Each structure stands twice: as structure tokens, then as C-alpha cells.
Amino acid sequence: xxxxxxxxxxxxxxxxxxxxxxxxxxxxxxxxxxxxxxxxxxxxxxxxxxxxxxxxxxxxxxxxxxxxxxxxxxxxxxxxxxxxxxxxxxxxxxxxxxxxxxxxxxxxxxxxxxxxxxxxxxxxxxxxxxxxxxxxxxxxxxxxxxxxxxxxxxxxxxxxxxxxxxxxxxxxxxxxxxxxxxxxxxxxxxxxxxxxxxxxxxxxxxxxxxxxxxxxxxxxxxxxxxxxxxxxxxxxxxxxxxxxxxxxxxxxxxxxxxxxxxxxxxxxxxxxxxxxxxxxxxxxxxxxxxxxxxxxxxxxxxxxxxxxxxxxxxxxxxxxxxxxxxxxxxxxxxxxxxxxxxxxxxxxxxxxxxxxxxxxxxxxxxxxxxxxxxxxxxxxxxxxxxxxxxxxxxxxxxxxxxxxxxxxxxxxxxxxxxxxxxxxxxxxxxxxxxxxxxxxxxxxxxxxxxxxxxxxxxxxxxxxxxxxxxxxxxxxxxxxxxxxxxxxxxxxxxxxxxxxxxxxxxxxxxxxxxxxxxxxxxxxxxxxxxxxxxxxxxxxxxxxxxxxxxxxxxxxxxxxxxxxxxxxxxxxxxxxxxxxxxxxxxx
Ligand code: FAD
Numbered sequence: 001x002x003x004x005x006x007x008x009x010x011x012x013x014x015x016x017x018x019x020x021x022x023x024x025x026x027x028x029x030x031x032x033x034x035x036x037x038x039x040x041x042x043x044x045x046x047x048x049x050x051x052x053x054x055x056x057x058x059x060x061x062x063x064x065x066x067x068x069x070x071x072x073x074x075x076x077x078x079x080x081x082x083x084x085x086x087x088x089x090x091x092x093x094x095x096x097x098x099x100x101x102x103x104x105x106x107x108x109x110x111x112x113x114x115x116x117x118x119x120x121x122x123x124x125x126x127x128x129x130x131x132x133x134x135x136x137x138x139x140x141x142x143x144x145x146x147x148x149x150x151x152x153x154x155x156x157x158x159x160x161x162x163x164x165x166x167x168x169x170x171x172x173x174x175x176x177x178x179x180x181x182x183x184x185x186x187x188x189x190x191x192x193x194x195x196x197x198x199x200x201x202x203x204x205x206x207x208x209x210x211x212x213x214x215x216x217x218x219x220x221x222x223x224x225x226x227x228x229x230x231x232x233x234x235x236x237x238x239x240x241x242x243x244x245x246x247x248x249x250x251x252x253x254x255x256x257x258x259x260x261x262x263x264x265x266x267x268x269x270x271x272x273x274x275x276x277x278x279x280x281x282x283x284x285x286x287x288x289x290x291x292x293x294x295x296x297x298x299x300x301x302x303x304x305x306x307x308x309x310x311x312x313x314x315x316x317x318x319x320x321x322x323x324x325x326x327x328x329x330x331x332x333x334x335x336x337x338x339x340x341x342x343x344x345x346x347x348x349x350x351x352x353x354x355x356x357x358x359x360x361x362x363x364x365x366x367x368x369x370x371x372x373x374x375x376x377x378x379x380x381x382x383x384x385x386x387x388x389x390x391x392x393x394x395x396x397x398x399x400x401x402x403x404x405x406x407x408x409x410x411x412x413x414x415x416x417x418x419x420x421x422x423x424x425x426x427x428x429x430x431x432x433x434x435x436x437x438x439x440x441x442x443x444x445x446x447x448x449x450x451x452x453x454x455x456x457x458x459x460x461x462x463x464x465x466x467x468x469x470x471x472x473x474x475x476x477x478x479x480x481x482x483x484x485x486x487x488x489x490x491x492x493x494x495x496x497x498x499x500x501x502x503x504x505x506x507x508x509x510x511x512x513x514x515x516x517x518x519x520x521x522x523x524x525x526x527x528x529x530x531x532x533x534x535x536x537x538x539x540x541x542x543x544x545x546x547x548x549x550x551x552x553x554x555x556x557x558x559x560x561x562x563x564x565x566x567x568x569x570x571x572x573x574x575x576x577x578x579x580x581x582x583x584x585x586x587x
Contacts, residue, residue, distance in 0.1 A: 060129020069572025417458030
């Protein structure tokens, strides 16, 4: 009896231990109870404007952790042009990833744009930013990246777990991802580094912001770590410009606040208080931040004058150095709909090519009736439209008329390759002065021959993975794959607006150029040393910083969101420490 009691006690303790261990993973213990009220922009007082220590423009991946951290000690206004992620099914559920991306409505959480290269792309328009529409994979920057950008390594080491403890999980590996893991290892992308957030050569399982049920946790959740009585969050608040006081005799123009429009189009002004440390911090993303600086009069003076924007500061570098990591994908049809999976595994090759995979986006009963977005096969049918007539509108029209296509062509998965640190770069320029519209963005994919060489290396690595036959049991006809066949299907499944060539399956260089798409890791436009200093203060003016992916000259890690969220926390703590000393933040 005593033995029996002992065994029961042991089992009970083991269960408690197991539950505790599980609940200490990811966000189980992080509560959203402390979220500040998410108010409409029209609620902003028109008559007696409030003043703030910090105005953060853009409640995205960097902006949310930054605003939360600053609010622990100061009054913060966070202005986000999009709506709330809470209650939006396209945001919250992984199964709707592609449906959200292809929603072209003006209030969609994703705003599509087509770069002048002919590649369909997306930018976030929702509180939580890119973390609300992305594929969820979580993987830290390498230590060499942290050293290159000159960040305090100890503070970086504290800031990553601050994010991870709240919103990151380990994935439950899907069959498609398990096949990739085994294929990568058999193809020599080794060693296997297990479950890790670290950026290390070989094959690994990374983190994810989706929980086991496919529910998405986002940077918006991080607002609950702030002080709600110091943090005012306004939704549908599109900032039109930063307002400067350029009095004569002043050395530098100084930011005094911002002008923004509410959801009814009504204009408001929000002001900084008179403290000399108060700042406008721009976290509007790699498209939004350079766009906003230009609209505020900071940029190449001739371009500004062409749009009748009064010049606050001539800086020819605003909008330059835009880069997007080219992605090329191989489509593999399957005999039955594979379980949906976004990125869970990554192969990190020494050549700076990363291999990832996704499966099962295209065949759900809901999605079969709509434009399948960038990750599916159907837009490949656009190749039947003459190149000059291809446009986003044509893609939408096509989506409405293709309901009779056989389901099977939407059934399968992709193996993707991404080039790290592309040497091909481009630029961003205003098309008009309406902040709601996309600027013109050019990435010049594969202009640099080394990028093309690495793309070919990546496709050959995928060929080696396919030869391991790890995918043949999932394939449509059990046959395994000839490379010519999968290249041919991949050209058909391709979703860009670039004209195709007859030698796409013979020349891997041509295949890379013609089927390039985006992995949405675009960055640049406000580079350190050109537009901002090492503390991310905008050069030549005072009271403005930029904290987001626009400051990167290469995208960190295999995928950037981990580092961008960490960066928001990092700069928040850094700013507090600059003002209040080392002990400024303890939670
Ligand atoms: P954002 O998060 O885009 O934040 C900018 C915010 O500013 C937005 O909320 C926007 O609405 C707001 N804004 C812009 N202009 C204004 C204005 N004038 N006034 C007010 N608000 C404004 N990364 C990964 O690590 N893993 C992945 O799996 C992954 N998959 C991706 C899939 C997709 C479809 C996309 C789009 C991205 C993906 N990424 C992924 C990349 C990653 O999500 C982004 O690099 C990152 O979120 C960018 O963060 P940011 O803070 O620079 O910009």
C-alpha cells in the first residue's frame, strides 16, 4: 500500500513537473490582460492636443515592443495605420495565411505591391505588422550580424528571450517538414542542430509564432508588457508627415510632432512635449519608413521638389540600398492534400543559401474559390496571358474565372531557396504624395552575377534533396522526380509577372531569373551611416529615429522577424538607459 502511494505520488509529481515544463514554454504564461485599449484614431482629442515623450509611427514588428518598453517610464503614443489583429481570422489562423495575403480590400491586413521587377509582394497594414501576415518562422540573427551592426551583445542576449518567453513556440513537425529535414541531412546539409533559435550551419528546427492549434501570436501581444496607463494606441491612424520646427538660427530642424489622418480622413496633429529628449520614432517598415521620411521633406531634393514637398533636409540616400532576398521555389504535386505547414525546418548552407519548405496551401474548400495568393500554383496560369498584359488586376480577374480548373493542380508543396545578403540592390521613390499608396520599389533581382550563381547552387541542392527520394512517398505518382519535370511544373506554378522563356528548364540561370519571387524579407531604404547614425537617429535633424528593417543592409538570420522584434525591445531599453541610467528597466 505504502509502495502504491509512493508510486502514485511519483506519478503525480511527474505530471505536475511535466505541466509546469510545458507551461514554461513559449507564451503559456504571458497574459494579454494588460493590453492597452486599442482605440480608433478619431478618438484623438481635436481641441486640446496631448503631448508625448515618444510618438512611435507604425505598430509593427519593431514598433510594438519598442512602444511597450518605452511606456514603462514615459508617455507614448503609438500610431498604426491598420486595424486590430484580434478577431481577424485571416491574421489569427495559419490555415488562412494565403487567403489573407491575397485579400486586396482597402482594409486588408496585407497591402499588395508589385515591384518594378514584376514580383508580387506584400506589406503589413495591421497592428502587429509583419508578424500578423507572415509565415511565422522564428530564428535569431547570427552573432556576426550583431557584431557588424555594433549592438551591445549582452543587451541583445537579454532582449531575445524577452520576446521568446511571450510569443514563441516549438513547432509540431508536419510530414512535409520532416521530409525536408531528412532530405537535407541526406543531401549533406549537416549537422542536424536539433531545435534551436540560433543561426548555425546545417539543418535545424526553428521556433514559430503559431501555437499547436495554428493560432498566431504576434508583436501586438507584446504591448501587454508595457504600462497601459502610459501607452495610447491609435488604430487607422495614417501618419502623413513628421512636423519640423525649422526656425532660423537653429542648427538642425527639430521634430515637434506628426500629422496623421483618422479612419474618416480627418487630419490631426500630435505633439512631442518640450523635453529635449522627446522623439518621434519611425517604425513603419522597409517601405513605410523611407516613404514617410520622403513625405516629411527628408530625401533627394530634386525628387522632393518634383512632388512639391518642401525640403527639410537634402539626403540623397533616403530610399537607396533597397534589397529583397530572391526566393525560387520548386513545386511538387502530391497524391493527397498534404497537411498544411509553413516554415519549420531550415537548411543553412555554407554558401549562404537557405532551404525551407511549405505545404498544403491551395486546396482548402475556402481557398479553392479565391485567388490562392503567392504560395500556390494557380497564378502560374497567368503564363497564358501575354506578358505585357500581366498585372495585379489581371491576376484578380483570372482568379475569378478559373474556378473550373482541376483541384489537383493546387495540391502539393514547395521547397524554397533563399539567397542570403543579395549583392543586387535597388531603390524606392515616391509615385505620389498619398501615404496610403505604395511608392515605386525596385530590387534588381539577380543583377549581380554572384546572386545568380548562388541561386543555381540552391536549385542543385534541392535536386540533391529530391534524389534522396524522401519526398517520393508523398508525390502524386510515387515515381520520384526527374529534375526537368519538377522545373517544368515549377514554371507553371510560378506567380510572378515576369515573361517566361522556352529554355527555363534547360538553363538554371534562366529558371532563376524567370521564376524569382519574394520571401518578403525586403529591407533597406534608411541605412545606418547614410540616413541614420549608429543610435538610429536620423542624420541632419534632431528628435527623429528609425527603428525597423529599413535600417538593415542585410536581412538578419535565416528569416528576420526574431531580430526585428528583439530590436524593438533592444532600442527601447537602450533609450531608457540613456535617460535613466543602467537600472532603468528590470522587467
Ligand atoms: P512591419 O512589421 O511591416 O511594421 C510596419 C508597421 O508600420 C505596419 O504595421 C504598418 O501598417 C505601419 N505603417 C506603415 N506606414 C505607416 C504610416 N505612415 N502611419 C502609420 N503606420 C504606418 N520573417 C520571419 O522571420 N519569418 C517568416 O516566416 C516570415 N514570413 C514572412 C511572410 C510574409 C508574407 C511577409 C510579408 C513577411 C515575412 N517575414 C518573415 C518578414 C518579417 O515579417 C518582416 O521582415 C518584419 O515583420 C518587418 O518588420 P518591420 O517592423 O520592419 O515592419
